[in-house]
Amino acid sequence: MGNFLDKEPVPPVVLVPPLFDFPPLAARTRMLESSYDMLFGKLALRTLFHDYFEHPRHFRSMLLLKPIDDPHVDLIATVSGPLDHKPDDTIVGNALFRWQRDVDDPSNFLEFSVSSSDPVLQLRSCAFYPRYGFGAFGIxxxxxxxxxxxxxYGVMGLRFSSENVSIGAKLLPFSKHDEFPKSAWLVSKMGRLTVGMQYEPLYESKDGAKYKNPMNWSAAIGYGVxxxxxLSPSFNFSLELLKxxxxxASFYQHVVVQRRVKNPLEEDEVVGITNxxxxxxxxxxxxxxxQKEIAESTFQVAASWQANKNFMLKGKVGPLSSSLALAFKSWWKPAFTFNISATRDRIIGKTSYGFGMRVENLRDASYQRADPNFVMLTPSKEHLAEGMVWQKGGKRPANIIWQSGKRPVLQSDVVAGNFEEIPRELRPLGKIL
Known part of the structure; x- marks a missing residue:
């Protein structure tokens, strides 16, 4: 009876929800692309400005499935088209079958892509050896x-990538025209500074040497933190002279904040949640x-807020239109995502809507509510915050501790770059530049 009355209180818990999409789908095939096209915050900005913003009066459905018995393969199928379907409109369907040698290594894979439009069948493959830094890919x-x-007729590529340097080229081995290379890039990282240049022979030169035409060159410089x-805040600012x-000029910032939980349905030990x-x-x-084909000056601003594991709100503003998107995700098995976006066209003064739906089981992320004293083989997305004291006024705690695996992980470990005890979907993409 005394043991029952003297029972220790349950330690407070801070919820750390999994991101809707991390890493983004575009990161799975980043080794098929030039490092110049993926760095300088371009991948993050592409995700921020485009994901869950559907085309006006269009729908998009996506199916992402992985068999239970073989985690090395998965299938992604998409169907998209206009909502007010007309006889001359087309419904576009695509399917992608992927085999990945290592579940934790997206740099070695083989893909078969089929589509209702050209190309009807496409083969894509990549092999990269981190120990030596060399890789090859083909489309x-x-x-x-x-x-x-x-x-x-096909594209092949070679690359060398380390933590600080990436150099490579894309070739056209079966082309009937004398184009060598299709593109080449060199990117270097020095501390927080990243510089790079890319060569694409698209325009002719007066003496026939395309490399002498400045229109075939691009250069960029970026500063990132x-x-x-x-789980870590980040910031990236870049300047690029394209062709x-x-x-x-662009910048991207990722902010991680903790706030008090206002949901009365949560347990008493849940004191905060990560946004x-x-x-x-x-x-x-x-x-x-x-160059008259290049549009006049334009700009766009976007923001995204993931309040919890289920809801995300996004908005973007430009000189011609503004868009707002709301996404809801349920973490069932498989997970279900529904999103709706509204686009206001300022030229015609009309608001149009787009819809999207996604079903997936590619990720193992879940939102468990296990006993924080229980040591789980799979790290939980609900983390323990022992000794956590919220200051008056709702300020965030000074020190955050959460349980993952057998030992607690301090926030200082994350800042120092120790992600071994962190769930896989919350780790950085990798050390390859």
Whole structure:
């Protein structure tokens, strides 16, 4: 009886929800792309400005499935089209089958892509050896109704990547035209500073040497702070001169905050919850009047707020239109996501809506409510905060401790870059530049 009355109170808990999509789907195939096109905050801005913002009066459904018996393979199928379907409108369907050698290593894979539009069948593959830093990749359209461009015959690439340097080139081995290379890049990271340049021979030169035409060159410089993990705040600012004709300035910031839990349905030991807030800005302006195909100066601003594991709100504003998106995600098995977006066109003064639906079981992320004293083999998304004292006025705690695996992990460990005890979906993408 005395043991029952003297029972120790349950330690307070801070909820750490999994992100809706981390890493983003585009990160799975980043080794098929130029490092120049993925760094300088471009991947994060692409996710912020486009994900869950559906085209006006369009729908998009996506199915992401992984068999239980073989985690090395998965299937992604998408169907999209206009809501007010007309006889001349087309419904686009795509399916992607992927085999990945290591579940935790997205840099070695083989993909088969089928589509209702060209290319009908496409093979993509990548092999990268982190020990030596060398990798090779290829994109080969197998079935196409008409081959017009040089890359329709296939693209191959070679790269060397380490933590501080990435250099590589894309080649057209089956092209009938003398184009070598299709593109080449060099990116280097020195502390928080990243610089890079890329060569793409798209424009002719007077003497026939395309590398002498400044329109075929792009250069960028970026300053970034943060580890890349969703649990760590990050900031990236970059300046880019694209093809000597367009200047792009952008910044992206990821903020991690803790707030008090106001939900009366939560247990008494749940004292706080982690929120993820993202901001992004991009300014594009023309610096070469000779290129009339480049649009005039434009800008866009976007923000995203994930309040908990179920709801995310996004908005973006531009000179021609504004958009607002709301996404709801249920973490069942499989997980279900529904999103709706509204776009206001200022030119015609009309608001249009788009809808999206997604069903997936690619990720193992869940939102468990286990006893914090129980040692789990799989780290829980609900973390222990022993000794956590909330200051008056609702301020965030000075020191955060959460349980993951057998030993508690301090916030200082995350700041120092120790992510071994952190769940896989909350770790940085990798050390490869």
């Amino acid at each position: 080969f359209p197998a079935l196409m109704s008409k081959r017009v461009k040089s890359e329709d 943060g580890s890349g993990s969703p 000597y004709s367009q200047f792009i 993820y807030i993202d901001f992004g800005f991009e300014l594009q302006t023309r610096v070469d009047d000779a």
